Amino acid sequence: xxxxxxxxxxELVGLAGIVERNVYLTKRYFLWDLAFMVWTIANTLTIVFIxxxxxxxxxxxxxxxxxxxxxxxxWAFLGIIFEFMTETVAWxxxxxxxxxxxxxxxxxxxxxxxxxxxxxxxxxxxxxxxxVVVAAFIGIHAPEANYAAALGLLAIASVxxxxxxxxxxxxxxxxxxKGAQLGFVAQGMMLVVSGVYYPVSVMPEWMQALAKLSxxxxxxxxxxxxxxxxxxxxxxxxxxxxxxxxxxxxxxLVIFRRGERYAKKHGKLKRxx
Amino acid sequence: MSTLAAPTALxxxxxxxxxxxxxxxxxxxxxxxxxxxxxxxKRPMTALCDVTFTIERGECVAILGQNGSGxxxxxxxxxxxxxxxGGEARIFGYDAFRDTRAIRRLVNRVSVxxxxxxxxxxxxxxxxxxxxxxxxxxxxxTAIPEILERVxxxxxxxxxxxxxxxxxxxxxxxxxxxxxxxxxxLLLDEPTTGLDPRSKLExxxxxxxxxxxxxxxxxxCTHDMAEAETLADRVGLLDRGxxxxxxxxxxxxxxxxxxxxxxxxxxxxxxxxxxxHDEDDDYREVFG
Numbered sequence: 001x002x003x004x005x006x007x008x009x010x011e012l013v014g015l016a017g018i019v020e021r022n023v024y025l026t027k028r029y030f031l032w033d034l035a036f037m038v039w040t041i042a043n044t045l046t047i048v049f050i051x052x053x054x055x056x057x058x059x060x061x062x063x064x065x066x067x068x069x070x071x072x073x074x075w076a077f078l079g080i081i082f083e084f085m086t087e088t089v090a091w092x093x094x095x096x097x098x099x100x101x102x103x104x105x106x107x108x109x110x111x112x113x114x115x116x117x118x119x120x121x122x123x124x125x126x127x128x129x130x131x132v133v134v135a136a137f138i139g140i141h142a143p144e145a146n147y148a149a150a151l152g153l154l155a156i157a158s159v160x161x162x163x164x165x166x167x168x169x170x171x172x173x174x175x176x177x178k179g180a181q182l183g184f185v186a187q188g189m190m191l192v193v194s195g196v197y198y199p200v201s202v203m204p205e206w207m208q209a210l211a212k213l214s215x216x217x218x219x220x221x222x223x224x225x226x227x228x229x230x231x232x233x234x235x236x237x238x239x240x241x242x243x244x245x246x247x248x249x250x251x252x253l254v255i256f257r258r259g260e261r262y263a264k265k266h267g268k269l270k271r272x273x
Numbered sequence: 274m275s276t277l278a279a280p281t282a283l284x285x286x287x288x289x290x291x292x293x294x295x296x297x298x299x300x301x302x303x304x305x306x307x308x309x310x311x312x313x314x315k316r317p318m319t320a321l322c323d324v325t326f327t328i329e330r331g332e333c334v335a336i337l338g339q340n341g342s343g344x345x346x347x348x349x350x351x352x353x354x355x356x357x358x359g360g361e362a363r364i365f366g367y368d369a370f371r372d373t374r375a376i377r378r379l380v381n382r383v384s385v386x387x388x389x390x391x392x393x394x395x396x397x398x399x400x401x402x403x404x405x406x407x408x409x410x411x412x413x414x415t416a417i418p419e420i421l422e423r424v425x426x427x428x429x430x431x432x433x434x435x436x437x438x439x440x441x442x443x444x445x446x447x448x449x450x451x452x453x454x455x456x457x458x459l460l461l462d463e464p465t466t467g468l469d470p471r472s473k474l475e476x477x478x479x480x481x482x483x484x485x486x487x488x489x490x491x492x493x494c495t496h497d498m499a500e501a502e503t504l505a506d507r508v509g510l511l512d513r514g515x516x517x518x519x520x521x522x523x524x525x526x527x528x529x530x531x532x533x534x535x536x537x538x539x540x541x542x543x544x545x546x547x548x549x550h551d552e553d554d555d556y557r558e559v560f561g
Contacts, residue, residue, distance in 0.1 A: 010407030017404020021390070021397075028392035028434075096388030100450070103352045104405035105377035264356045267303050267346075 014106035018114025019121075022084070026122065037126065044072040044134050047197065052138070065140050066228045069131065070150075071196040074220050077127040077154065078161055078187055084119035085165030086183040088112060089172040099270050108260070109253055112169065116162035124154065144230030152233050153222040156241045160215035163248025164190070170259030173268060190214050195221070215244045287379065291366040293458055293490035294328040294351065300359035301346050301514075320346040322514040323360065330365075333484055333491040334519070335505035337498060337534065343514040344494035345384070348462045351492070352382050364458055378406070381456035385463040387443035391436040395426065395446045398435060399453055406454040413453075420449045424479055441472030448479060452487070459483070461493045465500060473500075480504055498534040508534065510541055517541045 026033065051065035088111070092098035101111070135142070168186045171179030193207050194200070194216035200208055211217045222237035263269045300323055304315040321343045328334045338344045349355040351362060353373040362369035364376050389398045396417050403413045421431060424445040435443060444464065451459060461480070465473040477500060483489060484504075495501055501508050502522050509519030518525060518541065526532060529540035539545055 006407075013407050013409050014405050017401055020404065021393070021401045024393050024397050024401075025390065095390050096386055097390060099349070099352075099354050099384070100382075100388060100402065101405070103354055103377055103380070103382065104402070105374055105407075106405045107374075261356065264354060267355060269354055 010105075011107060011110045014104075015110045015114040015117065017106075018111060019118045022115070022118040022122070037129065040076050040126070040130055041133055044069065044076065044130060045137065047072045048134055048138050048140075062141055063228055065138055066142060067224050068197055069134055069138070069140060070224045070227055071220055072134075073127050073131050074154070074216060074223065075191055075196055076130055077123045078191065078216060079184075080123035080126060081116070081119045081158065081161045081165050082168060082183050082187045084115055084122070085112070085162065085169040086172065086180050088115045088169045090180040093172065093176060093270065096270075102260070102269060108256060112162075112166050112253070112256060115169075116158075116165065119165070120155070120158040120162070123158075124151070127154070142227050145228070146226040146230045146232060149226040149231065149233045150223040153219055153226065153237060153241070156238060156245070157215045157219035159245035160241060160248045163245060163250075163252040164215070166249070166252025167255045170256045173259045173263040176268065190216050193217070194219075212240070213244070215241055215248075287457055288366040291363070292327045293330045293332065293365060294326075294492065295363040296327070296347075296351075296360070297325050297362075298360035299324045299347075299350065299357060299362055301343075301350060301355060302358050319514045321350070324511070324514075324516045325360075326509065326516060326519045328490055328492060330490055331488060332507070333493065333505045334507050334509065335493040335495060335501035336509045336511050336516075336519075337495060337501050337538070338511035339496055341513075342511045344496075344511055345462050346514075347511070348382060348384070348460045348492070348494055351458075352380055352460055353377055379456060380458045380460060381451040381454050382460040382462065383444075383447045383451045383464045385466045387440070387447040389435040389443065389446065392434050394432045394434055395421065395438070395449075396431045398446065399450055402450045403453050408454070416453060417449075420453050421446070423452075423482075424449045425475060439472075441468050441475070444468060444472065444476060445479075448476065452483060455487075457489060459489050459491045461491060461495075463495050463497075464493070465495070465497065477503060498538075502534060510538060512538075512542050 048065050048068050051061050051068055054061060054064060056064060089098065092101055134140075164186070165183075168183040171182045173179065175182070193203065193210040194214045195203070195211065196216070200211045200217060200221075203211065218237040218240050222231075222234060225231035225234065260269075299321055300319070301321040302317045302319050305318045307314045307316040310316065324343075324347065326334075336344055336347065346355065350357055351364065351369055353369060353376055357370055365379055367375045367379075369376055389395075390401070393401070399417045399420070400410075400413050403416070408416065418428065418431070422428065426442065426445050426449065430438065430442070435446070438446070448464070464480070465476050468476065480491070480493075481504065484491060491504075493501065493504060505522075507520055508522050508525060510517045510525075518528070520528070522534065525534065525537050529537045531537050531540055535545075
């Protein structure tokens with residue numbers, strides 16, 4: 001084995017370790033996660049019932065309900081990714097393990113990549129359950145839905161979401177008390193310009209310009225088309241997601257490293273008082 | 274330690290002929306709020322001031338000091354968790370602030386709080402820590418039971434959540450975590466503080482065993498003078514960020530013409546070891 005292959009193997013083992021740890025924790029907190037799942041379902045129902053109240057003909061009501069459901073599911077999916085990425089720092093600080101993790105010889109890209117990989121897998125499972133339960137409850141008909149295309153788009157968009165999550169995960173390093181909440185602010189800002197429950201075209205022009213920079217715009221548009229109309233993965237949605245992914249991951253890492261350096265300079269990595 | 278020793282040297286070669294630790298004029302400051310100077314005013318507070326010392330390979334050195342004296346700041350600087358404001362530190366010839374990846378493979382640490390994921394078991398926590406050092410499941414399957422047995426951790430409690438274990442048990446797991454990765458430099462930051470006398474003795478015996486059997490250099494930071502005297506080849510005194518001396522215990526006693534380290538502390542600082550507490554100490558304790 002060459003030194004390079006040993007180094008690569010060690011990095012991958014480290015990444016797998018992060019995923020493994022999150023599996024352990026998810027098992028330990030299963031009942032809490034179940035309660036959170038029930039809340040997410042209830043919350044999504046409050047949104048999708050709006051379609052019922054609109055007084056539209058059945059076919060249009062079904063289309064509206066499908067569009068709202070896709071928006072709510074992607075909101076929940078993004079919430080999981082941001083939550084896990086933010087917990088990279090917040091949870092470890094709470095448990096007190098942060099210093100051991102940050103002094104370990106694992107590159108930050110693999111560390112954050114492991115958090116992101118688990119978040120995507122876990123988020124996809126939860127998003128699928130959420131979609132199936134709410135669709136069955138409301139009685140959404142999507143006979144032509146192309147679920148493979150929707151999942152494929154979500155998977156591509158996940159890379160960008162992880163990159164943006166890396167940027168927000170640094171916030172608890174800068175502000176231990178309020179940083180984690182700011183992650184949710186970033187999530188809300190992204191979705192409001194991405195047409196989460198409405199077409200992007202109804203927003204003011206400056207918001208439409210911002211929508212072009214958000215990966216959620218293409219994920220929501222593509223997933224709506226795939227589920228409501230049975231469309232395949234459209235290149236018009238895929239290429240912006242790839243471009244944003246290529247930019248957001250390195251940018252996320254740079255921002256995280258700068259935050260880490262700031263925390264190490266000012267003694268904010270661990271706060272015991 | 275047969276199953277544990279391989280990974281470190283494979284990636285980070287240990288340089289021969291250099292001291293294990295070289296610290297030269299190391300300085301660290303934090304900024305604290307100064308309400309007297311204005312609502313948002315801050316002033317620098319020195320945590321470490323021009324600290325210089327060397328530790329040879331295989332040596333065990335104890336740094337004594339009260340809460341807030343800068344011991345933990347020193348440990349954090351050497352374990353790449355803080356960035357210095359001046360001076361230098363080298364570990365086996367690697368710059369502690371530039372060659373951080375290399376150093377992280379050589380160093381591990383046990384701190385006063387045995388920090389773990391409380392819902393996870395001892396075995397799961399150790400497995401998580403080991404993965405960061407490139408130890409896959411095939412290695413940890415044998416290494417974790419072996420190291421837990423060595424620290425005297427009961428095998429029937431390996432699967433129990435950490436939150437159900439006593440403080441002494443948790444500290445044993447913390448020692449096991451540090452040794453699992455075969456560090457060549459072990460940083461012990463008050464490893465026995467808060468332990469009952471029996472657990473304290475067990476941990477101290479284990480540290481002696483590790484020194485005897487494993488080629489590790491140890492930096493022990495403590496405010497327990499008896500512990501320092503028992504375990505260390507040389508003893509240093511860190512007081513308000515300044516290293517007042519670092520030499521064998523007998524030399525310290527001879528230098529100050531005293532019989533105990535407590536008396537030496539008084540002679541060196543003009544204060545009794547227990548009595549110190551000033552306004553800055555609260556702040557120092559947060560970081561120190």
